[in-house]
Amino acid sequence: MRKKLYVIVGAFLLSGMAYAQTPVNDWQAGVNNIKTLIKTNPQQATQEANNLVKGKNKKNVALILAIGRAYLDGKNLTEAQKYLALAQKVNMKDPQVSILEGDIALEQNDAGTAAQKYDQAIYFDKNCFEAYLKYAKVYRGANPTEAINKLEELKSIDPSQAANVDKTIAKIWYQKNQFQKAADSYEKFINTPVADEEDLTRYATALLFAHHPEKSLEIAKRGLQKSPRSAVFNRIMMYNYMDMAVKSPNKDDAQTNWDNAEKSANALFNASDSATYSFHDYRYYGSILNAQKKYKDAIDAFKDALKNASDQDDKTRLALDKEIASTYGQMEDYANAISYMKQYIDSIGTENVTDEDYIAIGKFYDSKGVQSKNKDDYMAADSAFAKAAEMNLEGYRANLYRARTNSRMDESSEKGLAKPYYEKVVAVLAAKNDPRYNDILIEAYSYLGYYSLIKKQNAVSKDYWNKILTLDPGNVTAKKALSGLK
Numbered sequence: 287m288r289k290k291l292y293v294i295v296g297a298f299l300l301s302g303m304a305y306a307q308t309p310v311n312d313w314q315a316g317v318n319n320i321k322t323l324i325k326t327n328p329q330q331a332t333q334e335a336n337n338l339v340k341g342k343n344k345k346n347v348a349l350i351l352a353i354g355r356a357y358l359d360g361k362n363l364t365e366a367q368k369y370l371a372l373a374q375k376v377n378m379k380d381p382q383v384s385i386l387e388g389d390i391a392l393e394q395n396d397a398g399t400a401a402q403k404y405d406q407a408i409y410f411d412k413n414c415f416e417a418y419l420k421y422a423k424v425y426r427g428a429n430p431t432e433a434i435n436k437l438e439e440l441k442s443i444d445p446s447q448a449a450n451v452d453k454t455i456a457k458i459w460y461q462k463n464q465f466q467k468a469a470d471s472y473e474k475f476i477n478t479p480v481a482d483e484e485d486l487t488r489y490a491t492a493l494l495f496a497h498h499p500e501k502s503l504e505i506a507k508r509g510l511q512k513s514p515r516s517a518v519f520n521r522i523m524m525y526n527y528m529d530m531a532v533k534s535p536n537k538d539d540a541q542t543n544w545d546n547a548e549k550s551a552n553a554l555f556n557a558s559d560s561a562t563y564s565f566h567d568y569r570y571y572g573s574i575l576n577a578q579k580k581y582k583d584a585i586d587a588f589k590d591a592l593k594n595a596s597d598q599d600d601k602t603r604l605a606l607d608k609e610i611a612s613t614y615g616q617m618e619d620y621a622n623a624i625s626y627m628k629q630y631i632d633s634i635g636t637e638n639v640t641d642e643d644y645i646a647i648g649k650f651y652d653s654k655g656v657q658s659k660n661k662d663d664y665m666a667a668d669s670a671f672a673k674a675a676e677m678n679l680e681g682y683r684a685n686l687y688r689a690r691t692n693s694r695m696d697e698s699s700e701k702g703l704a705k706p707y708y709e710k711v712v713a714v715l716a717a718k719n720d721p722r723y724n725d726i727l728i729e730a731y732s733y734l735g736y737y738s739l740i741k742k743q744n745a746v747s748k749d750y751w752n753k754i755l756t757l758d759p760g761n762v763t764a765k766k767a768l769s770g771l772k
Contacts, residue, residue, distance in 0.1 A: 313338060317352045324360035332365070339372070347376045347383065354386055358393060366390055381407035381414040388420060397424050412443055419454060426458040433458055449475040453485065460488050465495040476505075483512065490522045499526040517561035523550035524567075528574055547574045565594045569606060572613075581617045585610060604633050608643070611650070620654035644674035645684055652691045667691045675710075682714040686726060689733070699737050708733050724757045735767060744771050 316338045323331035335353050343349050354369030367390060373383045388403030401424045407417035418440040425433035434455050441451045456471035472489035475481055486509045493502035503526045509519040524547055531543035551571045554561065572587035588610045595603040611626035627647040631639050648670030655663030668691050674684035689707035696703040708730040715723040715730075735750030748771055754764040 313343060313346070313349050314352075317349070317356060320353060321356045321360070324356060324362060328362070335365075335369075345376045347373050347380050350376065351380075351382050351386055355389075358386070358390060361393075363390060363393060379410050381411040381417060384410065385414075385417055385420065388417075392424065397428075400424050415440065415444070415447060415450075418451075422454060422458065426461065430458050430462050430464075449478040449480045453480055456485070456488070456492075460492055463495075465492040468492040469496050469498065483509065486512075487518050487522075490519065494522055494525055494529075497529075499529045502526050515557060515559040517554060517558035520550055520554040520558050521567060524554055524570060524574070528570055531577065544574065544577050548578055551575075563590075563594065565591050565596065565603070567591075568594060569602070569609075573609070576609075576613050576616070579616075581613050584613050585617075588613065604630060607633065608646070611646070615650055615653070618653070618657075620650050620657065623650040624654065641674040641677040641681065641684060644670045644677070645687060648674065648684075648687055648691070652687065652694070655691070655694065661695065664691050664695045668695075680714070682711045682726070685710040685714075686730075689730070693733065699733070699740060702737050702741075704733055705737055728754050728757055728761065732763065735764075739767065739771075747771060 316334065320331050320334050320338070323334060338353065339346070339350055350369050350373040354366050354373060357363075357365040357369065366386075370383070370386050370390060373380070373386065377383065384403045384407035388400040388407070391397075391399035391403060401421055404417045404421035404424065407414050408421070411417075418436055422433035422437050425436070437451045437455055441448050452471050452474040456468050456475070459465075459468035459471055469489065469492040472481075472485060472492060476485060476489055486505055490502045490505040490509065493499075493505060502522060506519045506522040506526070509516060510523070513519065527543050527547035527550055531540050531547055534540035534543055551574055554567065555563070555571065568587050568591035572584045572591060575581075575584035575587055588606055591606060592603060595606075607626050607630035611623045611630065614620070614623035614626060624647060627643075627650060631643055631647065648667045651663050651667035651670060655661075655667060668688055671684045671688035671691065675681070675688065678684065685707040689704040689711065692703035692707060693699070711730045712727065712734070715727055731750045731754045735747050735754070738744075738747035738750060748768060751764040751767045751771075754761050755768075758764070
């Protein structure tokens, strides 16, 4: 599209020359021949160029500039500068002369001079659309605001160029990862003829990253109407539906979004042309399948993600070990869950392990112990919960899980293995006076009340059962225990 605009602008500029010159068609073939000779026979190119600018073409600035640009495109800066100098002698104030000088400077990695020359072209002709674009291109990386200000200036001067300008601005913001600003700019021209499929793709992507999934879906669906087997649009659909599913407060809506996410994922992986898949594609697919309780397929997708992991995905790859562990846990394959969780903990280093990580692997060991009745599994769980408790002295969860594990190792409660940990849970939660923790407190009081009962500590036992009735006046177990203590 930009090439087309450059041609239009060039034609406009050439038509505005104040002096007589040979029609373009009379010398364009000669310039085209020079372009070829620059690559194949430089000496002949020089001779042809010298012949072309003789006589009536001696002051034909458009021709001289065309030859200079041919040499610039051919990476011969010496000859390009030679014809620039000739053009400057003919008409120093021609904006196209300044543009060529700026382009040569840019080829020499002198962005400052290039910008200065493009600005000079605008000074000579405020309607020189090409100069605005080139100026913006110079600044779009280092100073996008400056680039956009110049483009907005063009838009105010020539409103007819608004769509083209907004397209360029959108691209600048997109490349700077300013997705909300990019989306706002795409919105301004997306329904005009200048918008193409790449614009739809980037608009949908910008909306995705700016957290507007519904609007992003709308644009992606529009893209799929034109290209039903587009991997890009199917990918955007999958990402958006998953985002909506995760954030949906309504269970039914969430399930609908998970279903649509799976459909889009299947379209991406099975009904898209020329598709290449990334670590993130497989990871999202695995998360979707996991949510759909298709655990084995989810594991396969996660493992495909690991095969496609790159260095830049290193932290995410490590986190995926934990996600795989969780999925194995949901499958009740605790041996593999433990294996992947240990791999995760070993990979991130002890200094980066959190109390929640130790709780997670402790729960896997505990569940494995329930399956195997192997005391070693319970002991491993207890050890993990102990580490978690040490890391978070103000928390209660590690001690709660530790109490449950020890209770399983002491089913009769005779040894009171769970007692110290339930007491720690009570010490943290009772002071909160928060109804959300009532069920946990009732669990702790029930154990402590029962343990006191079998140890003939009736007064202590009564106190715990009464605490339960304070939280739950209708608790049948507490009432029954108290009636037996009268």
